[in-house]
Amino acid sequence: MMQTDVKSAAAAANATTTIFGSRARIKGVSISYSSSGTVVLNDGTGGTARLSFTAPAAAGSIYIAIPGEGILCEANISAVCSATTTAVVFYG
Numbered sequence: 001m002m003q004t005d006v007k008s009a010a011a012a013a014n015a016t017t018t019i020f021g022s023r024a025r026i027k028g029v030s031i032s033y034s035s036s037g038t039v040v041l042n043d044g045t046g047g048t049a050r051l052s053f054t055a056p057a058a059a060g061s062i063y064i065a066i067p068g069e070g071i072l073c074e075a076n077i078s079a080v081c082s083a084t085t086t087a088v089v090f091y092g
Contacts, residue, residue: 004092011039011079011087018045019077019089025070026051026077028090032061037084044075055085 006027011017019041031039033055041051050071053064070092079087 006090006092008088008090011081011089013081013086014083015081016045017079017081019079020073020091021076023072023074024077024091025072026066026089027070027092028063028065029053030061030063030088030090031055031085032087033085034059035084037082038080039082039085039087040080041071041073041089042078042080043073045078047075047078 009019026041031053036057037055039053040049042048043050050073077091079089081087
């Protein structure tokens with residue numbers, strides 16, 4: 001059983017944010033949205049999309065738990081949020 005400390009970092013609306021600058025696993029993500037928009041979590045800035053979420057038209061929030069050991073990002077974890085979405089990414 002792999003045990004790691006879980007940390008979090010916020011991703012701002014209408015921005016690309018480096019959540020963690022090295023190899024790590026995405027453990028979960030909490031997303032808030034005011035209307036339809038997107039959040040994409042990449043392995044590397046501008047790299048391979050590892051998780052993508054498209055919000056519905058109505059405002060709300062969602063928490064996505066990642067099963068098992070999480071989603072591995074080899075380069076870094078990068079979050080791209082549209083103008084109507086923000087995210088808190090949990091990683092370890």
